[in-house]
Amino acid sequence: MYKRFLSILILFLGVSFFASSINAQNLKVNKGKKATAKQKTVFKDRLWYGGSLILNFDNEQYYSVFILGATPMVGYKVFGEFSVGPRLGLTFTNYRENLGSKVDKLALFETSEGIFARYKFLKVVFAHAEFNLTQSQKPSNQLSPTGGLQKISINSQNAYAGLGYNSGMGDFGSEIYVLYNFLADDNIVAQKFEIRFGLTYKF
Template identity: 40%
Template sequence: MKRILQLSLLLFVLLLAFQVDGFSQGKKKKSDTDKYFDESGNFASKLWYGGGFTLGFSGNNFESVFQFGLSPIVGYKITENFSVGPRASLVYIYYKAETGTIDGVESTNLLNYGIGAFARYKIARTIFAHVEYGFDNEVSTLGYNSISRKWEVNRRLNNNAYIGGGYNDGNGVWGYEIYLLYNLIQDDTSLNLPFDIRFGVTYNF
């Protein structure tokens, strides 16, 4: 009887050992893809997030324009100081103006949007260099159509190649930044200035 109990106990210990070993092997055989996207694989820890905003109002005796926009950005840290990633922008425009017709003052809702890719390098803890290439789809009003009783608009796709730098003041988690960019391929026929000043907040930068 004692021998049977000893054999049973030995068998139980061996089975437990095989299960623990099998579980360990299963963890070791986790795919490289799972490790890459897992927090323990350092993918998520190398991401940083940011976002800028646009808020503006202008007007005169004939027209008024209100703008509100957001521009999210996500960076991946290839090294501690060098990161790359995508950036997008979306700007809502409320346009209101005198039509010069019996309709008087009419308004319309417009939308600008863009997408691009950037690279950023930390020169110092708070100073960084920034380059970016992207496309902006911008809308402008041509005039008021008294037949359709709508503002006629025109869309234009612009290519932009920005270079510049900025200042980021953060504690390693949340921070704010301001940076100035210059468009190297600004269209000579465009009324936009080649300079772009941006403000925003960052997380984990």
């Protein structure tokens, strides 16, 4: 699983390096220092930033869940409105459950590392494709030998594709997009569709 992610990451870095090389060849400056400064400026100008904050709370009769997380992303405009980049995710969950004799709790974490590609058209609509690896912790259905809650770890691969809408004023924008997970396991209750909300800068 990690070998596949490493291969995709190397491919992404290769594309970025190739794009940077093309930009460097197109620079028409005489002095080396000015050329280096110009190259850095061009690379920086092609970057855009985005991400989402995750905040959720659910309180039922026998359990409660509090979720807090963030998913930053950075895009590099390879050409025109086509961009690629990395997307990371970190989510913390505080899970509490009434076991009858006591109330027990767990601290659960989920991390994800992935790469994405986007193409914006019609000024506000974009297509989004993404592959990521997710490492998550979930409450186990079985209690520990001492009668308390215990966690299990789940690793998964996800391949998303979908459409989104981004609008705003100036460099800042807000977006919503709907993705379908083509690698979702049919034997779990999680939905294959995912709706994301986020903010962007210079997208």
